[in-house]
Amino acid sequence: MSTQRTNAIRESSKRKTRSFVEQIRRSELFGSHVFNEDKMVQYLTRDAYESVKNAIFTGSKIDRKMADQIAESMKAWALSMGATHYTHWFQPLTGATAEKHDAFFDLMPNGRALEKFGGGQLVQQEPDASSFPSGGIRNTFEARGYTAWDPSSPAFIYGATLCIPTIFVSYTGEALDNKAPLLRALHAVDQAATGVARYFDKSVNKVMATLGWEQEYFLIDKALASSRPDLVLTGRTLVGQAAAKGQQLDDHYFGVIPRRALNFMKDLEVECTKLGIPVKTRHNEVAPNQFELAPVFEEANLAVDHNLLLMDVMEKVADRHDLKVLFHEKPFAGINGSGKHNNWSLATDTGVNLLSPGSTPMKNLQFLTFFVNTIKAVDTYEELLRASIASATNDHRLGANEAPPAIFSIFIGEQLSAVLDELEGVSQGKLSPEEKTELKLNVVGKIPEILLDNTDRNRTSPFAFTGNKFEMRGVGAKMNCAKPMTVLNTIVARQLIEFKKEVDKLIEKKKLKKDEAIFNVLREYIKASKRIRFDGDGYSENWQKEAAKRKLSNNKTTPEALEIVVAKASVDLFRDMQVMSEVEVKARHEVDLETYILQTQIEGRVFNELVNTQIIPAAIAYQNKVISNIKGIKEIYGSGFQKHAEAQLSILEEISGHLAATRKKSEAMTEARKKANAEKDIRKKANAYCHEVRPYFEDIRYHCDKLEQLVDDQDWPLAKYRELLFIR
Ligand code: ADP
Ligand code: MG
Structure with a gap:
């Protein structure tokens, strides 16, 4: 059997349950890693506390002096919790979250080490953000975007890092994230x-x-x-025959x-x-x-x-x-x-x-x-x-x-x-x-x-x-x-x-x-x-x-x-x-189309790889077994062998049929992808991926899943649905 699949099955069936016992009552534990109301009262001066509360309630700005104070207190709390780094935590248009960790640790000109985190670092950061999607808002030569503190979502410690929720905007003020427009809508x-x-x-x-x-x-x-x-x-x-159950x-x-x-x-x-x-x-x-x-x-x-x-x-x-x-x-x-x-x-x-x-x-x-x-x-x-x-x-x-x-x-x-x-x-x-x-x-x-x-x-x-x-x-x-x-x-x-x-x-x-x-x-x-x-x-x-x-x-x-x-x-x-703004709306539309294109493109490529390097070879390997079996039967029975090899011959035919179709369709899909890729207009390109490329996925899958039902289980390289879904 394919070693990859066999190893995975072996490994998964040997698993020991990692038991988990709760030590502390949840009500006691709740928010222990969050710089929440309780911690603010404990760590902030009254003025600083008021200014954060005000910022949350009315959206008012926190001035720099106050930010320095807040940062100092946040740092004290974070260090007491064992944090070593801080990060501005933000939501780029990729859909996930992003973070770049900086150490609190810093060196003074005289070579002395200290833990540094001021209002400046709390309020604003400039991550090198040229690789995040911007929908053309930010040309790469002015790749600067900055993250800015959102005081309405409290900072928290995750791992050993103090995470500060932030918005992410371009140097010219356009939102490059999902949080800034949300805050405006709210x-x-x-x-x-x-x-x-x-x-x-x-x-x-x-x-x-x-x-x-x-x-x-x-x-x-x-x-x-x-x-x-x-x-x-x-x-x-992308492929996989439904489990019997x-x-x-x-x-x-x-x-x-x-x-x-x-x-x-x-x-x-x-x-x-x-x-x-x-x-x-x-x-x-x-x-x-x-x-x-x-x-x-x-x-x-x-x-x-x-x-x-x-x-x-x-x-x-x-x-x-x-x-x-x-x-x-x-x-x-x-x-x-x-x-x-x-x-x-x-x-x-x-x-x-x-x-x-x-x-x-x-x-x-x-x-x-x-x-x-x-x-x-x-x-x-x-x-x-x-x-x-x-x-x-x-x-x-x-x-x-x-x-x-x-x-x-x-x-x-x-x-x-x-x-x-x-x-x-x-x-x-x-x-x-x-x-x-x-x-x-x-x-x-x-x-x-x-x-x-x-x-x-x-x-x-x-x-x-x-x-x-x-x-x-x-x-x-x-x-x-x-x-x-x-x-x-x-x-x-x-x-x-x-x-x-x-x-x-x-x-x-x-x-x-x-x-x-x-x-x-x-x-x-x-x-x-x-x-x-x-x-x-x-x-x-x-x-x-x-x-x-x-x-x-x-x-x-x-x-x-x-x-x-x-x-x-x-x-x-x-x-x-x-x-x-109109610029922001159009940029988002472009990013969303681009994401659609990329995801479909990746699926297409993975499909080709699966088909050519795993599924077709497995089908051929099994085909060979059937062929040598038929040859053996012919050796014994001579010209009338067909009668004794009826099942084998029909299996052979079915396999060849699905093999040919799989290969043909995946080649056609590759052609369709090439054509789509040549498209300059992003809308047309997305539509080409949607209507010209994607329909092949179902087609190819159909034949692959048929092959999965024909090929010797020992020869099938990919973990099956019954294994993925029922091994616990
Ligand atoms: P279900 O939809 O599964 O029957 P419930 O009606 O109890 O379950 O609630 C589902 C979810 O709705 C929960 O996550 C709960 O927090 C949320 N929910 C309940 N009240 C509100 C509310 N006023 N605003 C927003 N979400 C709410
Ligand atoms: Mg529901």
């Missing part, structure tokens, strides 16, 4: 939502977007994972967590707890060896940072347990892929969830206001929201009847739909006292009860209301949540600004009471945004047809989906909301 939604929330409660001074993500992933034995070049280089299996028995979901995985999870959760990531639930997912982890929700910027940090911690901890984590959206064909639901809401500084109904009619009207405005925002910008989750890897999942379709729609359930239907009938202009009473008692007043038993959930919907939050379900497992969160918060901010303008106008010009004005505007929004509401089966073919009638977008591939990002309406939106 600021926009804060301002817009605070304005509207103050209709209901004057004491509101700030609104935070909240995010609770749910991370799905696969855990595979490390030796087996690294024996497959496709998993190593592309994150997914997949997820059809539904015996994995919420089942007993395998021991090795459980020990990994415990270890991971302890690491997360130290880092202040509030992990809470863990369970098996639908597919074999697939799991999910979810935290308690947090302010969105922090939640995004925590998700990125989590993915990094997961990889490191998995390694200790001889496991490999797969974040790819579709690592295995034929079984479910992995997503990352984004649960989103808005919360006031007075502690109120704006998407949660309350105990009084006014609080319920507040709920309805934010609820309906979100629906309206998603209706207006559904295509842009779809674009925010587009990627080569996520294309495998969206619309594959395991994740939501590529069509955006909103599920709110029968009862809330009934409420909105009633509100559509609200009178124009002033409301009679009877109508007001009726609304308060029987429509708005009933909402809390409705939500209490709002148990009907529609798993096929990409954007579902789940009682006190919306859940965006199409986000890919590998993705940085900052992208969809930037778009969602921007469009809701824009919508709330429109809303407030319209309500204020009705109050001033038509002399309506505040609640009358709100009812009037909401009525129009409910009517206008009806097409986005859909409670039926999102996987059904009927919905595809119905959605087309409703003129909802249905962009199935990334190059198509990304088009809307550079449409005038989107550019205007981002610019008006001060989230991204």
Whole structure:
């Protein structure tokens, strides 16, 4: 048998479970490696503490003298924790996080050594950033970009390094990362939502977007994972016949967590707890060896940072347990892929969830206001929201009847739909006292009860209301949540600004009471945004047809989906909301297309390599065995040998057929790649990869998987699905 595969199987089946025992209570451990509120109180002067708090609350700048003080205290704390280095931790457009470590250690001119870290180092750094994607913003000759401290996400110690969350911008001020636009979007939604929330409660001074993500992933034995070049280089299996047993028995979901995985999870959760990531639930997912982890929700910027940090911690901890984590959206064909639901809401500084109904009619009207405005925002910008989750890897999942379709729609359930239907009938202009009473008692007043038993959930919907939050379900497992969160918060901010303008106008010009004005505007929004509401089966073919009638977008591939990002309406939106300039929007579009091209190109190359150096040789080796067998039979039986070699001959024929097809298709794919590569225009190039190159992948795979079923198991070089997914 192929030594690579044999060794991997041998190694994986000899594994001893690395047991893990928790020593310290989690509540005690929580945030021990974070320069959080507690540490700030302990280490900072009162002035410095106030200035950080102020920066977090209002976004105000921290002056240099204060920064020096803060840096000094942070350093003292970090050194006391055993840190030796510090780094500006940032989110380049590659999707991962980046860091460049500098030692605290420094030499004075007189040769004396000391630990140095001042305000300058805290506030700003200039990493040599010429290799990060910028979409043409930063020419390489002026490769300077700088990272700047984001005080709203606390510094933390990871390994022996003090990590300072930062934004990453070009020398001319354009964002080169995913965090800067997110922070701007969060600021926009804060301002817009605070304005509207103050209709209901004057004491509101700030609104935070909240995010609770749910991370799905696969855990595979490390030796087996690294024996497959496709998993190593592309994150997914390009070939592989489905195991005889997949997820059809539904015996994995919420089942007993395998021991090795459980020990990994415990270890991971302890690491997360130290880092202040509030992990809470863990369970098996639908597919074999697939799991999910979810935290308690947090302010969105922090939640995004925590998700990125989590993915990094997961990889490191998995390694200790001889496991490999797969974040790819579709690592295995034929079984479910992995997503990352984004649960989103808005919360006031007075502690109120704006998407949660309350105990009084006014609080319920507040709920309805934010609820309906979100629906309206998603209706207006559904295509842009779809674009925010587009990627080569996520294309495998969206619309594959395991994740939501590529069509955006909103599920709110029968009862809330009934409420909105009633509100559509609200009178124009002033409301009679009877109508007001009726609304308060029987429509708005009933909402809390409705939500209490709002148990009907529609798993096929990409954007579902789940009682006190919306859940965006199409986000890919590998993705940085900052992208969809930037778009969602921007469009809701824009919508709330429109809303407030319209309500204020009705109050001033038509002399309506505040609640009358709100009812009037909401009525129009409910009517206008009806097409986005859909409670039926999102996987059904009927919905595809119905959605087309409703003129909802249905962009199935990334190059198509990304088009809307550079449409005038989107550019205007981002610019008006001060989230991204036109230059930034266009640069991102280019980076996203480029990433799509590169990922597809790499898959194509790996495919060729697998086919030519592993699969074809294995098939030929087996073919030779069959041939010598047939020769032997002929030797014995002479001219009538065919009768005795019927099976062998038909196997031979099948192998030759699939061999020829594999070879032909992979050559054609290479030709298509060459043609695509010659394309100068990036859009055309992405489309060529999408429509000319990618379709070959399925074709080639089909024949390879047939060969896997024919060739002697001993001769097959690649770890099989049953080994990858069922060896624990
Ligand atoms: P599920 O969707 O699996 O049924 P839950 O409804 O309990 O699970 O919540 C899923 C996620 O929603 C959790 O990660 C939780 O932190 C998050 N969540 C709950 N409330 C909010 C909120 N107000 N804002 C954002 N996320 C929230
Ligand atoms: Mg969920």
